[in-house]
Amino acid sequence: xxSAPRNRGMAVVVAVxxxxxxxxxxxxxxxxxxxxxxxxxxxxxxxxxxxxxxxxYNESGKQPAMLVGVGPHGAIRWVHHSAAEHDAVWSYDVDPxxxxxxxxxxxxxxxxxxxxxxxxxxQETVWSVEFDIRDTHDADLIxxxxxxxxxxxxxxxxxNGTNDDRIFVYNxxxxxxxxxxxxxxxYPPAAGGNFSKDWTHVNDVDAIGDGTFLVSPxxxxxxxxxxxxxxxxxxxxxxxxNYDVLRKQHNxxxxxxxxxxxxxxxxxxxxxxxxxxxxxxDGWTRTWTVGSPETLHWPRDADRLDDGNTLVSxxxxxxxxxxxxxxxxVWEFYAPWLVYDAARLRTGEHGGPTAADLNATGxxxxxxxxxxHGDRLAACHARLMAVDGLTQAGRxxxxxxxxxxxx
Numbered sequence: 001x002x003s004a005p006r007n008r009g010m011a012v013v014v015a016v017x018x019x020x021x022x023x024x025x026x027x028x029x030x031x032x033x034x035x036x037x038x039x040x041x042x043x044x045x046x047x048x049x050x051x052x053x054x055x056x057y058n059e060s061g062k063q064p065a066m067l068v069g070v071g072p073h074g075a076i077r078w079v080h081h082s083a084a085e086h087d088a089v090w091s092y093d094v095d096p097x098x099x100x101x102x103x104x105x106x107x108x109x110x111x112x113x114x115x116x117x118x119x120x121x122x123q124e125t126v127w128s129v130e131f132d133i134r135d136t137h138d139a140d141l142i143x144x145x146x147x148x149x150x151x152x153x154x155x156x157x158x159x160n161g162t163n164d165d166r167i168f169v170y171n172x173x174x175x176x177x178x179x180x181x182x183x184x185x186x187y188p189p190a191a192g193g194n195f196s197k198d199w200t201h202v203n204d205v206d207a208i209g210d211g212t213f214l215v216s217p218x219x220x221x222x223x224x225x226x227x228x229x230x231x232x233x234x235x236x237x238x239x240x241x242n243y244d245v246l247r248k249q250h251n252x253x254x255x256x257x258x259x260x261x262x263x264x265x266x267x268x269x270x271x272x273x274x275x276x277x278x279x280x281x282d283g284w285t286r287t288w289t290v291g292s293p294e295t296l297h298w299p300r301d302a303d304r305l306d307d308g309n310t311l312v313s314x315x316x317x318x319x320x321x322x323x324x325x326x327x328x329x330v331w332e333f334y335a336p337w338l339v340y341d342a343a344r345l346r347t348g349e350h351g352g353p354t355a356a357d358l359n360a361t362g363x364x365x366x367x368x369x370x371x372x373h374g375d376r377l378a379a380c381h382a383r384l385m386a387v388d389g390l391t392q393a394g395r396x397x398x399x400x401x402x403x404x405x406x407x
Contacts, residue, residue: 036074037379040319040332040370045072047307049120049345049397050333051102052320053091054384056083058337065091065106068384069120069394070320070333077394078120079387082106085125086114093138093204093251096345101126105139115139115148120345121398123389129172137203137340138251147171147178149213151205158196163189165200167215167226181231183217191240193219201248208254214264216252221245223252223264237264237277237284245286247271250300251341257354263287267299267313274302274312276355288355288362290327295366301341304352308360313339318377321369325360329368336381 049069056065064083071077082088088106095103101119108114113136116128131150139150148170156163168180183202189195204216211228222238223246238246247270255263255276262279273296276288290310291299301313305322309330312321320342322331355361372380390398 036076037372037376037383038076038334039074040321040334040372041329041368042074042332043328043330043368046070046322046331047305047344048072049077050311050320051094051096051120051343051345052313052333052335052339053094053104053341054335055090055092055315055338055340056088062089063337063381064385065089066384067091067094067102067104067118068335071393071397074331074333075393076384076387076391077397078123078390079384080118080120080123081388086116086128088114090135091340092136093140093341094343095140096343097141100345102343102345103139103141105136107135111135113139113150115150120394129170131170138205140206142169142207146173149205149207151202151215153200153202154198156196156199161196163195163199165202165217167202167205167213179228181213181226185231186233187220191220192217204251206252206254214252214254216249218248218250218269221247221249223249223266235279237266243271245284246275251302253303255304255352255354258357261354261356263354263356265302265304265310267302269298269300269315272296272298274299274310278354278356288325288360288364290323290364291366295369300339303343304354305344306352308353308358311342311344313342315339318380319372321366323366325355325358325364327364327366329366332370334372334377334380335384336377 052068054066056063065088067080069078082091087109090107093105097103101117104116104118106114111134113131113133117126119126133152134154139148142149150168152166155165163184166180166182168177171178183200193199201218203218206214208214213226215224215226220240222236224233225235227234246268250267250269252264252266264277266275268275272293273289273291277284278287296314297316299312300315303311308325309322315338318336319334321329323329
């Protein structure tokens, strides 16, 4: 069902308690905007607007889902309250679009999924599609924007003893599903999580190359590539229960080195690190690791930027950090409660050089965080909740073609 933009009351849902991690402050650089409680380290300005998807809960209960647009120096340019605008219960994936807009995936009230194109300039929803599926974390535009590929988790039917967790393609013009791929055709019920409840927890799907989908079944501790034409799994990274490789990962990205080596950049969530694996012969070799339980807490997204830095959504530390190939924090913004995803609008979401191309292979710790926690997180949340739509910094940036002032 395609729907027009709408305004509804804020969804209020009781959420499961989760713990807040702590970042140890190391060699702290002072924030550029000391009056903004959300700004951490800014060693140099970001190369574009950063859009942050705030999922929306903390240990005290359900909090509103929202999207936040952040300027290069950490100024809040806009806040889109998806909880109020679209009955969003959880805010999930955000993808930059070629026209400067954002493609958003959100779980909405009533156990459904809403995907929509959001225009940060006008703060309006351009178009939307609602699916009668629950708790979808990721959907991507494909085929020139005429279709949407969807990672459909939590699709069990306990009464019949079946599970239809799947990847499917929805044609926007025809208004129907034109292709689907079911995990049950390739994996036994004993794999992964609870077959009758949350079996695969497939949290990401990306189109890579010609006719191939990169898929992240989180509960299988692996990343797979699926051939769209044959339906075959053409490659796997990791295996169920082998936590040395991956543990409950999120949002893998496909990279390719200068010599053509296939490479995967993965937020290795429950290992509290970001990793990079290069294809070597018939297997994968871990070539780069950044972070540890001391400095990351359940990261759920990592994007390689054009300059070789990596943008990390450090979920339970309530922040987004840009780190150099050796782990130095050069840009940091806090956004309670539970950051799910982040993307740079100017540079796009995927791509950039590999660690091998950067001569940065190895294991690196994260250094240079401002370590803003405690009362600062509460103050940051209050600041974000007080903004609705464009701020003056956002209007100034529009007037200056996105580069005005220290925003």
